[in-house]
Amino acid sequence: MIITTKITFFLILTVASTTVVHAQTPELEKRLSPRVTQEQVIHSSVRQVRKNGLRIFATPFTEADGLGSDSSGINGQSRPAIFGGFARVNGLDSQSCGECHTLQSADSIPNRFAIGGAGAQSNNLIASQTLSLDENFTGFYFNPIALFGIGGAQLVGFEMTAELQLLKATALTNPGTQVWLTAKGVDFGVLVCDSSGNCDFSGVEGVQDDLVVRPFGHRGSSPTFRQIATGAFVFHFGMEPVEIVEGAGLGPDPDGDGIENELLLGEISAMSIWAGALRPPVELRKNASARRGQQLFEDPSLGCAGCHIPQYVTNTPVLPFAFPEVPTDPSANVYKEINLRRFHYPRASSGIRVRVYSDFKTHDMGSDFSSIPVPFVTAKLWGVADTAPYLHDGRATTLGAAILEHGGEAYFSAAAYDRLSLEEKKDLIAFLKTLRNPRRPNRGLAPRSLAWSNEFVHSWSEDEDSEAYDD
Incomplete structure (x- = not known):
């Protein structure tokens, strides 16, 4: 720009x-008082650590x-x-x-x-x-961007990274063999290594050469x-x-x-745990229009769900926090863990469901998307109804405008949306409008002095939370 x-x-x-x-x-x-040390974070309850993290953030x-x-x-x-x-x-x-x-x-x-x-x-x-x-x-x-659900997204990223590192190890032990890099069903291209341990990353896509999935930052800069x-x-x-x-x-x-x-180390740790435990966005019950819109969203001819993958199921509900962090090994140097099932993530087999609507890959979005030619990570669409303005710079004030701004790898999806009838566009937007932020992300955690908007945030009735994840 x-x-x-x-x-x-x-x-x-x-x-x-x-x-x-x-x-x-x-x-x-x-x-910034009282201060929080790493030892305090390690030995305090998760609730107390979260309260300190919120305080530091605010x-x-x-x-x-x-x-x-x-x-x-x-x-x-x-x-x-x-x-x-x-x-x-x-x-x-x-x-x-x-x-x-x-x-x-x-x-x-x-x-x-x-x-x-x-x-x-x-x-x-x-x-x-x-x-x-x-x-x-x-x-x-x-x-x-909103931070709600950041813990679930981070856990999915960790598990993707672990899978990609195993596939790299396979390529290193099988010189000259093409190894397809697929993590949680997402295609990251192909890797070939030689007998000297040198790898050809030219076939890798959507992730840096270290094969670390980075879900955060508009450009996918942070794991x-x-x-x-x-x-x-x-x-x-x-x-x-x-x-x-x-x-x-x-x-x-x-x-x-x-x-x-x-x-201090403990203050960054406390903020990390607070953010990781924030409730995830929710999905409201869908009326007929929204159900038709969901079908359009998942239609391969439109291509939305090809990049905005709706859901992942994790292998575990436990999110680890580490210091110092080793991006290629999220299990190293763990000082504390939290079970995300305690924070409103739906249970699924041995893990949780994370309905994030992203493939966590970076993509070329075209020359009109940014004056500096860099890839952008696929936006997480959970909570999108509440997070206008849209795109990395907020240029799009509506969801329809945001879709039409897609270029590069996403050009054909934008063109397909543009060809929809007016009623079909309304249906698709109606579906996206069911993807909402959590109503009380810090419920029971923030003192009244930090609640900020008691009049609005706390006026929503309890039974509305039951509308989440209606599928």
């Missing part, structure tokens, strides 16, 4: 998008916590301070995770809110590869929430998790703000 802008534009964005922290604050207040950080300009180079991009220390472009754009991940439903008027939800257009992350305030720059807008969180703290707040600082060997205070241990 090419964005032409002036300093005035950035000033407007900054003022509109965040609460400003002034450098001359007369009395600094440390908000905390509005101050300079006393380490908020502010990052001169360490960890972020790796220029970040000129525009107003009050905030840059808005390339980060330094907010005080808390909860500022952008707030929408439980954008489909209702007024919107409903919940901690861990999606974000509006004004919450977009703005990242530029090259930035000059006097010239055009090429960069990304990324719209915040776990922990990886997302550590990068987000540096990018958005200029706060450096201990695990990044120590891993880079930059000393205890690389940004020189006088604050050490800005985010």
